[in-house]
Amino acid sequence: MSGAAAKKVTAGGRRAAAKPAATGKARKATPKVVRLTAADMAEKQREISVSEFFTKNRHLLGFDSPAKALLTTVKEAVDNALDACEEAGILPDLLLEIQEVSETRYRVAVQDNGPGIVKAQVPKIFGQLLYGSKFHRLRQSRGQQGIGISAAAMYGQLTTGRPITVVSKPGPKKPAHRFDIQIDTRRNTPVVVADHEVEWIPEHGTRLELEIEATYKKGRHSVDGYIEQTAIANPHASLTYVDPKGERSEYPRVAHELPKPPQEIKPHPHGVELGILLKMLHDTKAKNLRGFLTGEFSRVSPAAADEIAKTAMLPPTYAPHKAARDQAESLYKAIQATKLMAPPSNVLSPIGEELLLEGLRKQVDAKFFAATSRSPAVYRGNPFCVEAALAYGGEGMPGDELITMLRFANRVPLLYQQSACAVTKSVVQTNWKAYGLQQSRGALPTGPIVLMVHIASVWVPFTSESKESVASYPEIMKEIKLALQDVGRKLGIFIRRGIREADEEKKRSYIEKYIPHIGIALQEILKISDKERDKVCATLKTTLERSRT
Amino acid sequence: MSDKLVPKIKKEAKAVEDQILKKKKPTMKFPVRSLANVRYVEKAGYFEIRGMKKERTLTVNTVKTFAQTLRMMSLSKTLVETDDIATKREAYYVSKNWGDARFLEQTESDTVMDDVEALFEVNREQMGFAPEEKGGDVSGALVVVDKDPDTGKKIRIDCTQFGSGAYSIPISVEHLQFETKAKFILVIETAGMFQRLVKHGYWKKANCILVSMGGVPTRACRRFIRRLADDMKIPVYVFVDGDPYGISNIYRTFKVGSGNAAHINEFFCVPQARFLGITPQDILDYKLPTHPLKEVDVKRAKDAIKNDPFFKHHKSWAKAMEHLVSMGVRAEQQALAAHGLNYVIDEYLPQKIAHPERFLP
Numbered sequence: 001m002s003g004a005a006a007k008k009v010t011a012g013g014r015r016a017a018a019k020p021a022a023t024g025k026a027r028k029a030t031p032k033v034v035r036l037t038a039a040d041m042a043e044k045q046r047e048i049s050v051s052e053f054f055t056k057n058r059h060l061l062g063f064d065s066p067a068k069a070l071l072t073t074v075k076e077a078v079d080n081a082l083d084a085c086e087e088a089g090i091l092p093d094l095l096l097e098i099q100e101v102s103e104t105r106y107r108v109a110v111q112d113n114g115p116g117i118v119k120a121q122v123p124k125i126f127g128q129l130l131y132g133s134k135f136h137r138l139r140q141s142r143g144q145q146g147i148g149i150s151a152a153a154m155y156g157q158l159t160t161g162r163p164i165t166v167v168s169k170p171g172p173k174k175p176a177h178r179f180d181i182q183i184d185t186r187r188n189t190p191v192v193v194a195d196h197e198v199e200w201i202p203e204h205g206t207r208l209e210l211e212i213e214a215t216y217k218k219g220r221h222s223v224d225g226y227i228e229q230t231a232i233a234n235p236h237a238s239l240t241y242v243d244p245k246g247e248r249s250e251y252p253r254v255a256h257e258l259p260k261p262p263q264e265i266k267p268h269p270h271g272v273e274l275g276i277l278l279k280m281l282h283d284t285k286a287k288n289l290r291g292f293l294t295g296e297f298s299r300v301s302p303a304a305a306d307e308i309a310k311t312a313m314l315p316p317t318y319a320p321h322k323a324a325r326d327q328a329e330s331l332y333k334a335i336q337a338t339k340l341m342a343p344p345s346n347v348l349s350p351i352g353e354e355l356l357l358e359g360l361r362k363q364v365d366a367k368f369f370a371a372t373s374r375s376p377a378v379y380r381g382n383p384f385c386v387e388a389a390l391a392y393g394g395e396g397m398p399g400d401e402l403i404t405m406l407r408f409a410n411r412v413p414l415l416y417q418q419s420a421c422a423v424t425k426s427v428v429q430t431n432w433k434a435y436g437l438q439q440s441r442g443a444l445p446t447g448p449i450v451l452m453v454h455i456a457s458v459w460v461p462f463t464s465e466s467k468e469s470v471a472s473y474p475e476i477m478k479e480i481k482l483a484l485q486d487v488g489r490k491l492g493i494f495i496r497r498g499i500r501e502a503d504e505e506k507k508r509s510y511i512e513k514y515i516p517h518i519g520i521a522l523q524e525i526l527k528i529s530d531k532e533r534d535k536v537c538a539t540l541k542t543t544l545e546r547s548r549t
Numbered sequence: 550m551s552d553k554l555v556p557k558i559k560k561e562a563k564a565v566e567d568q569i570l571k572k573k574k575p576t577m578k579f580p581v582r583s584l585a586n587v588r589y590v591e592k593a594g595y596f597e598i599r600g601m602k603k604e605r606t607l608t609v610n611t612v613k614t615f616a617q618t619l620r621m622m623s624l625s626k627t628l629v630e631t632d633d634i635a636t637k638r639e640a641y642y643v644s645k646n647w648g649d650a651r652f653l654e655q656t657e658s659d660t661v662m663d664d665v666e667a668l669f670e671v672n673r674e675q676m677g678f679a680p681e682e683k684g685g686d687v688s689g690a691l692v693v694v695d696k697d698p699d700t701g702k703k704i705r706i707d708c709t710q711f712g713s714g715a716y717s718i719p720i721s722v723e724h725l726q727f728e729t730k731a732k733f734i735l736v737i738e739t740a741g742m743f744q745r746l747v748k749h750g751y752w753k754k755a756n757c758i759l760v761s762m763g764g765v766p767t768r769a770c771r772r773f774i775r776r777l778a779d780d781m782k783i784p785v786y787v788f789v790d791g792d793p794y795g796i797s798n799i800y801r802t803f804k805v806g807s808g809n810a811a812h813i814n815e816f817f818c819v820p821q822a823r824f825l826g827i828t829p830q831d832i833l834d835y836k837l838p839t840h841p842l843k844e845v846d847v848k849r850a851k852d853a854i855k856n857d858p859f860f861k862h863h864k865s866w867a868k869a870m871e872h873l874v875s876m877g878v879r880a881e882q883q884a885l886a887a888h889g890l891n892y893v894i895d896e897y898l899p900q901k902i903a904h905p906e907r908f909l910p
Binding site: 507510511513514515517518520521522524525526528535536539540542543544547 | 558559562563565566569570572573574575607608609610612613615616617619620622623626627647648649650
């Protein structure tokens with residue numbers, strides 16, 4: 001209705017605008033339209049701070065509803081804590097507490113045993129958007145942009161007026177500091193409201209607390225589901241979760257070794273866009289083109305650099321910062337035209353088949369488990385790796401409903417925007433009927449299944465900043481499908497074995513049920529003795545059991 | 550009859566037992582019950598069964614049907630030996646004592662019964678099984694001689710003495726005798742048309758016997774008319790709706806039998822029957838009000854022309870059927886009422902009866 005009304009208004013408006021041009025009489029009726037000069041406009045043009053942008057567009061970052069805001073806040077804090085522990089080589093011990101302040105207000109506290117944060121960095125990390133260690137490098141990590149936790153802090157500040165509280169202790173012999181930080185939203189800078197040294201028992205770690213406007217819900221798309229799934233994808237972490245009702249859930253550690261640390265890589269030339277290339281050319285410290293190409297990118301040997309320069313018709317000694325748009329563009333084309341080695345792929349840290357199974361077993365009670373971990377592949381110059389695991393046929397898993405799908409990117413559960421995700425699309429496009437499941441056209445398969453798909457990459461291409469679904473690059477879809485087919489085949493073997501066993505069972509019961517009646521009928525017609533009848537039945541039974549049909 | 554059937558059942562059962570004891574999977578051979586397994590023999594006048602048989606081997610998948618077939622044979626043997634009968638419905642209920650081998654629906658027991666019937670090439674009445682259905686109504690110049698079930702004394706039933714009612718054909722007609730001076734038997738599809746002809750005493754005017762089939766004629770009805778026509782040597786004229794169902798299902802089954810009961814057509818057909826109407830040509834000649842042919846009608850007609858041995862044999866019938874399809878319409882018996890309620894008695898039937906040589910075969 002509102003759509004139709006809007007259309008009418010637009011149409012009417014257009015008509016009104018068109019009329020004056022047609023009749024002189026109507027022209028007099030237009031003085032209301034004030035034409036602005038460039039100077040007028042310039043007065044109104046000013047820088048938009050990131051924080052202001054966020055205030056208006058908080059849905060982009062996952063704060064669109066109070067329920068989602070709670071999840072996003074928890075998620076950002078937990079992701080950061082896990083990243084910090086792993087980078088420091090510490091097996092993570094996490095504590096998450098959510099307290100209900102009022103029905104629409106909650107206090108979230110996340111505490112880790114990580115390396116702590118240097119005193120000077122704390123305000124910027126929590127009080128400035130787009131500040132962080134992760135945006136400027138290519139390395140598999142949970143966080144990518146440096147928006148997350150400061151955005152949560154800002155959301156809390158906007159909705160409750162309360163600053164974020166951070167307690168951090170970098171080592172056993174160093175003092176713990178407690179900060180209350182607010183954000184100057186116009187200038188995107190932190191304002192430290194309070195800073196004290198405090199007594200803190202743990203040897204090292206960080207605890208942050210923030211109060212936000214939120215609502216708490218149970219279920220798979222809530223904090224509860226997020227923590228449960230985080231436990232599945234992070235078997236090396238120990239999680240403790242105290243929910244708003246005061247109930248304490250423990251997710252003990254299953255794997256006692258840290259995953260192989262992911263390595264940082266330089267961008268691969270084939271994954272770089274023209275704008276980025278221009279920026280890199282201007283920012284580089286390299287003195288010449290050869291040095292730039294070999295130094296700033298991975299997989300560019302001096303020979304390859306010379307070849308690129310030759311194709312771009314620039315000397316290898318060309319000074320990078322002199323490059324204008326034209327040079328950059330010919331360089332860009334030359335890069336695309338040059339064959340280069342694929343980026344190094346051993347830099348990723350997949351979960352691995354064994355731990356996938358362990359993680360799933362811990363959370364799901366099922367009859368059959370299968371997992372697969374594909375070798376790394378490349379999209380747009382970024383190495384990535386797909387893993388899949390499934391649990392089949394457990395108590396309480398309905399067999400006549402669509403399967404339950406768990407999506408993960410760099411070990412982080414993705415809870416929203418399932419249908420827009422490359423994972424979902426790949427599951428739908430896979431033919432599950434071949435593996436003994438039911439599946440309607442264009443839908444997820446049906447069956448008592450929990451299916452888990454994990455994508456690890458130095459840069460996971462999300463469809464939006466709220467990091468809820470993975471973009472559908474053909475290379476990624478292809479790898480997901482191959483992984484699904486792999487676990488599907490394993491499942492198919494199990495299901496078919498079950499069907500075969502059921503057939504055998506049916507055959508046995510058929511024989512048991514109906515052979516006596518053949519005996520009875522023959523006895524009635526031929527007046528044979530009970531002994532003869534039993535012999536007929538016994539012989540027939542052996543004959544049928546021996547045959548396979 | 551029973552002295553023939555019991556040894557047959559015993560022989561079949563013995564063969565099954567022998568195969569089992571030889572550690573083989575026993576088999577039974579059943580005649581195929583379909584139009585594909587019949588041949589139209591004009592001289593004999595009915596669909597004759599061809600030799601096609603399907604072999605049923607006892608396997609895990611067939612063990613249930615096999616057990617049911619044997620138990621049905623046993624039941625039949627008991628019925629024949631004790632001179633009793635069971636209706637098809639009763640036989641279905643008897644199976645409820647068979648534990649796991651019981652039938653869940655009567656259609657299942659009917660199918661097994663038809664199989665056993667075909668296996669021994671007898672009709673189910675001979676096996677002690679009786680149909681539920683009623684045979685048909687008779688009115689007109691006929692005396693049926695029956696026996697009192699208790700005393701065995703002869704009873705003479707005068708079919709002119711039923712007033713506005715009618716004599717009902719019994720399930721078994723083999724023992725009946727007839728007395729008549731009628732000139733022909735008029736067999737009618739619908740009870741409504743039968744009522745009209747009885748009420749206005751058409752059989753008196755035309756000196757005939759009227760029989761109402763009420764749709765596809767039962768076996769008893771067919772057998773009754775066959776015996777009557779054979780014994781009394783009188784012609785049989787059939788008066789049905791002018792549509793593919795009236796022609797290919799009712800009339801064809803009445804005259805030459807069906808594919809499903811191929812093994813007993815010999816007894817349950819009326820080869821001397823001729824088709825009075827309503828013919829496709831009648832629709833034009835008598836300017837009858839029509840209804841369009843439904844999709845199933847067209848399918849049935851085309852199927853008959855293509856696959857039914859009767860229509861393949863009689864070119865005049867194939868032509869008539871094609872004519873009907875090309876007109877795309879059908880006409881019911883009662884459509885004659887459009888020219889006046891008694892037009893059928895005063896005009897249509899007399900005009901038709903005057904020229905039996907024009908009837909379709």
